[in-house]
Amino acid sequence: AATGGSTTVRQVKLEKECELRVEASADSPLRLRLLTGTAEIFGTEIPPGIWLNFPPRLKFAVFTWYGATIEMDGSTETDYTADETPMISYINVHAVLDGRRNRAKASPSDSDTSQGPRVIVVGPTDSGKSTLSRMLLSWAAKQGWKPTFVDLDIGQGSITIPGCVAATPIELPIDPVEGIPLEMPMVYFFGHVTPSANIDHYKVLVKELAQTLEMQFSGNAESRASGMVINTMGWIEGVGYELLLHAIDTFNATVILVLGQEKLCSMLKDVLKNRPNVDVVKLQKSGGVVSRNAKVRQKARGYRIRGVWYSYFSAYPCNAKRTFFLSLLLPQEYFYGPSNDLSPHSNVVNFSDLFIYRIGGGPQAPRSALPIGAEPAADPTRLVPVSISRDLLHLVLAVSYAKEQDQIISSNVAGFIYVTDIDLNRKKITYLAPCAGELPSKNLIVGTLTWIEN
Ligand code: ADP
Numbered sequence: 076a077a078t079g080g081s082t083t084v085r086q087v088k089l090e091k092e093c094e095l096r097v098e099a100s101a102d103s104p105l106r107l108r109l110l111t112g113t114a115e116i117f118g119t120e121i122p123p124g125i126w127l128n129f130p131p132r133l134k135f136a137v138f139t140w141y142g143a144t145i146e147m148d149g150s151t152e153t154d155y156t157a158d159e160t161p162m163i164s165y166i167n168v169h170a171v172l173d174g175r176r177n178r179a180k181a182s183p184s185d186s187d188t189s190q191g192p193r194v195i196v197v198g199p200t201d202s203g204k205s206t207l208s209r210m211l212l213s214w215a216a217k218q219g220w221k222p223t224f225v226d227l228d229i230g231q232g233s234i235t236i237p238g239c240v241a242a243t244p245i246e247l248p249i250d251p252v253e254g255i256p257l258e259m260p261m262v263y264f265f266g267h268v269t270p271s272a273n274i275d276h277y278k279v280l281v282k283e284l285a286q287t288l289e290m291q292f293s294g295n296a297e298s299r300a301s302g303m304v305i306n307t308m309g310w311i312e313g314v315g316y317e318l319l320l321h322a323i324d325t326f327n328a329t330v331i332l333v334l335g336q337e338k339l340c341s342m343l344k345d346v347l348k349n350r351p352n353v354d355v356v357k358l359q360k361s362g363g364v365v366s367r368n369a370k371v372r373q374k375a376r377g378y379r380i381r382g383v384w385y386s387y388f389s390a391y392p393c394n395a396k397r398t399f400f401l402s403l404l405l406p407q408e409y410f411y412g413p414s415n416d417l418s419p420h421s422n423v424v425n426f427s428d429l430f431i432y433r434i435g436g437g438p439q440a441p442r443s444a445l446p447i448g449a450e451p452a453a454d455p456t457r458l459v460p461v462s463i464s465r466d467l468l469h470l471v472l473a474v475s476y477a478k479e480q481d482q483i484i485s486s487n488v489a490g491f492i493y494v495t496d497i498d499l500n501r502k503k504i505t506y507l508a509p510c511a512g513e514l515p516s517k518n519l520i521v522g523t524l525t526w527i528e529n
Contacts, residue, residue: 084148086110087156094138094160095145096363097129098152105129105149112143116251117206118213127252134365135251138162161359165207168332168356169214172302176220179300190292191222191302193326197319197343198334200309203364205233207334208306213248220301221246223288224255227281227322228308230268234260236471236491237268238524240280242288244298261287264473264488266434266522270308270318273435275455278321283485285325311339320346329353335360420511421495426502431461431472431519432483458483461521463504467494469525472506475518489515 099105106126172192179191196204215222225242226234234241243260263280270277292299333340340357347353435455477486496505
C-alpha cells in the first residue's frame with residue numbers, strides 16, 4: 076500500500092515480478108540504488124550499486140523479474156510496492172516482435188519480408204503509451220536492434236519539444252535519468268499542441284516523416300529489420316480517431332497495441348479485419364500509470380520546452396547537448412542543464428535578417444458556406460509570410476532546414492529559437508538560441524507555441 080511518502084534512507088525488498096512505484100517529491104532530490112538482484116526502469120536495467128539521481132516530480136517504477144533489493148535516499152510524494160503489473164504481457168509482445176525482427180533479418184533481399192514490425196501504440200491520455208513505447212524500444216535495443224522511435228504526440232513529445240512530430244533511432248536502452256540521446260532526430264514542426272489547429276497540415280507532416288523514414292529504411296537493412304515503435308496522441312475520439320487510422324495507414328503499421336480501452340480496440344479490429352498482416356492487440360493498462368490533469372500536462376509542456384529547445388540543434392555548429400527525456404525537471408535545472416552546463420545565447424538581429432512564415436491561412440471557410448463546386452480559399456497548407464510585430468513575443472519558432480521558400484512545408488527543422496524582444500523602432504528582434512552565431516537558415520516557422528520564462 077502507499078506509504079504516502081517518506082524521507083529516510085531505507086531499503087525495499089522486491090519479490091519477483093513486482094515493482095516499486097515512485098513519485099519523487101516536488102522540491103527535493105531522490106536517489107536510489109540496486110543492492111541485490113536485478114531490476115529495470117521502464118525496460119532499462121539499472122546498474123548494481125550505483126546511486127541514480129532522480130529529478131523532482133519524476134514518476135517511475137523499478138521492476139524486477141527475479142527479485143531485488145533497492146535502497147532509496149531522499150523524499151518522495153509516494154512510493155509503494157505493487158505485485159500486480161502487466162509486465163508479463165508486455166514482455167510477451169516484445170518476444171513476438173523479436174521473432175519478427177529475426178525473420179526480417181533472415182531475408183534481407185526481399186522488400187516485403189525484410190521489414191521488421193511496425194508497432195503503433197494507441198489509447199487514451201495517461202494510459203501508459205509513452206512508457207510502453209519506451210520499454211519495447213529499450214528491450215529491443217538491449218538485444219542489439221536499432222528500432223526507430225516515432226513520436227506523433229504533439230501535446231507531450233518525448234523526443235523534442237511539444238508541437239512537433241519526430242523520429243529517432245534508438246541504439247541503446249533508454250537511460251532512466253538522461254533519456255534519449257539525440258544525435259540526429261528527424262523533427263517536423265507543427266507549431267501547435269493540438270492537431271485541430273490545422274488537421275491537414277498535421278497529416279502532411281505525418282506523411283513527410285513516414286516518407287523520409289521509408290527512404291532511410293530502403294537503404295538500411297538493419298533499421299528496416301528492427302522496425303519502429305510509434306507513440307500516438309491520447310485523442311481517440313472523432314477526428315482523433317481518424318488521425319489514428321491515418322497514422323496506421325501512412326506508416327503501414329503491422330502491430331497495433333491498444334492500451335486500456337475496449338471500445339477503441341474493437342473499433343480498430345473491425346475496420347482492419349480485412350488486413351491479414353495487421354494485428355490488433357489489446358493490452359492492460361498498468362495500475363502504476365499516473366494520471367495528470369490538464370494543468371500538470373500544460374506545466375510539463377513548459378518544462379520540456381525549457382529543456383529541449385535549445386539543447387536540440389543538430390545542424391548547429393556548437394556543443395549541442397543531449398536532451399532529457401524526463402518531462403518534469405525543475406525549470407531552473409532544465410534551463411541551465413542538470414549540472415549548470417548549458418547556457419542559451421541571446422541574439423539580436425534586424426527584422427530583415429529573418430523570414431518568418433506560418434502554415435495555413437487562418438480559419439477555413441466551411442465547404443457548406445461556399446457556392447456549390449467552389450473550393451475553400453484558404454489552403455490549410457499554404458505558406459503565409461508573417462510580418463514581424465509584437466505578436467511574436469514569447470513565441471517559439473522553428474528554424475527550417477529549407478533553403479528555398481517552397482520547400483518549407485516539407486522540410487524538417489534544425490531547432491528552435493525563442494523570441495524575447497521586438498523593437499519596432501530600431502526594427503530589431505531579440506531571441507534566445509542554443510548558441511551564438513548565425514542560424515542554420517533564415518527561414519523560420521511560427522505557430523501558436525508560446526512559453527513564458529519565469
Ligand atoms: P501516456 O503516454 O499514455 O499519456 P505515460 O506513459 O506518459 O502515459 O504515463 C503517464 C505517467 O505515469 C508518466 O509520468 C509515467 O512515468 C508514469 N508511469 C507509467 N507507468 C508507471 C508505473 N508502472 N509506475 C509508476 N509510474 C508510472
